[in-house]
Amino acid sequence: MIPSSIAEFREAFQRERVSRTYSGTVHLLLTVGASLVVVLYCLLQLKNVRAVEWLTIPATFLYANLTEYVAHRGPMHHRFRGLRMVFKDHTLEHHRYFTSEWMELDGMRDLAAILFPPFNLALFVGGTGILVAVLLGTWISANVGYLFLAVALGYYANYELFHLAYHMPENSQVGRFPVMEKLRLHHTRHHDLQLMSRCCFNITYPICDLIFGTMAPRAASKTAPKANGDGAAISRASEAPASRSSSRAPTK
Numbered sequence: 001m002i003p004s005s006i007a008e009f010r011e012a013f014q015r016e017r018v019s020r021t022y023s024g025t026v027h028l029l030l031t032v033g034a035s036l037v038v039v040l041y042c043l044l045q046l047k048n049v050r051a052v053e054w055l056t057i058p059a060t061f062l063y064a065n066l067t068e069y070v071a072h073r074g075p076m077h078h079r080f081r082g083l084r085m086v087f088k089d090h091t092l093e094h095h096r097y098f099t100s101e102w103m104e105l106d107g108m109r110d111l112a113a114i115l116f117p118p119f120n121l122a123l124f125v126g127g128t129g130i131l132v133a134v135l136l137g138t139w140i141s142a143n144v145g146y147l148f149l150a151v152a153l154g155y156y157a158n159y160e161l162f163h164l165a166y167h168m169p170e171n172s173q174v175g176r177f178p179v180m181e182k183l184r185l186h187h188t189r190h191h192d193l194q195l196m197s198r199c200c201f202n203i204t205y206p207i208c209d210l211i212f213g214t215m216a217p218r219a220a221s222k223t224a225p226k227a228n229g230d231g232a233a234i235s236r237a238s239e240a241p242a243s244r245s246s247s248r249a250p251t252k
């Protein structure tokens with residue numbers, strides 16, 4: 001049974017932070033659909049790709065994995081000037097909505113506590129991604145620019161879908177895929193309040209966690225979390241989600 005502290009937090013979050021008209025299905029379709037449209041558009045622009053240009057795919061994939069790791073280990077779990085909202089949305093809200101004790105969502109409205117809001121896609125991923133793609137297209141070649149943007153947006157959709165899968169019920173179809181089981185466990189360990197600021201920062205593939213030595217300790221258990229580190233920050237925060245525009249889905 002869901003712990004009462006999590007149930008109360010979820011109720012307050014839904015009441016104060018999520019619009020009554022919010023639809024998790026629309027949020028998901030918008031996030032993944034818009035990303036895949038851009039991916040498809042970019043792939044259709046490719047012309048006579050040279051062998052060396054295909055290397056853009058693994059290079060961008062590793063760059064995206066590093067970006068995911070740095071953003072999560074940095075501003076999502078530490079207060080940075082100008083990025084406090086990111087810390088609040090992730091550490092103080094996502095990590096209270098889902099803990100290693102209770103990772104499962106309880107309906108489509110819970111997607112507001114998992115997916116990034118659509119403007120993230122437009123601003124951070126689309127905006128900066130397009131800028132880098134244009135620079136690469138100008139400095140190297142159009143094919144490299146298009147491949148970069150296609151992989152970046154594809155990775156973003158992958159991130160959102162995997163993160164959603166980890167918070168689906170454990171016995172759901174997707175949660176039972178062997179690889180997905182392992183990745184889900186990796187993320188579950190990150191949701192332990194004792195470990196969340198120390199390990200398992202990759203949400204998709206734990207490549208940077210392996211490189212930087214931040215895989216979960218072997219003895220990591222799924223016991224009840226104690227408040228220390230960011231856990232203490234969580235305890236110090238008010239019981240209810242910080243109030244701001246209730247119509248906006250929070251970032252993760």
Ligand SMILES: [Zn+2]
Nearest residue numbers: 094098163187
């Ligand atoms: Zn999560």
Ligand SMILES: [Zn+2]
Nearest residue numbers: 076090190196
């Ligand atoms: Zn986290």
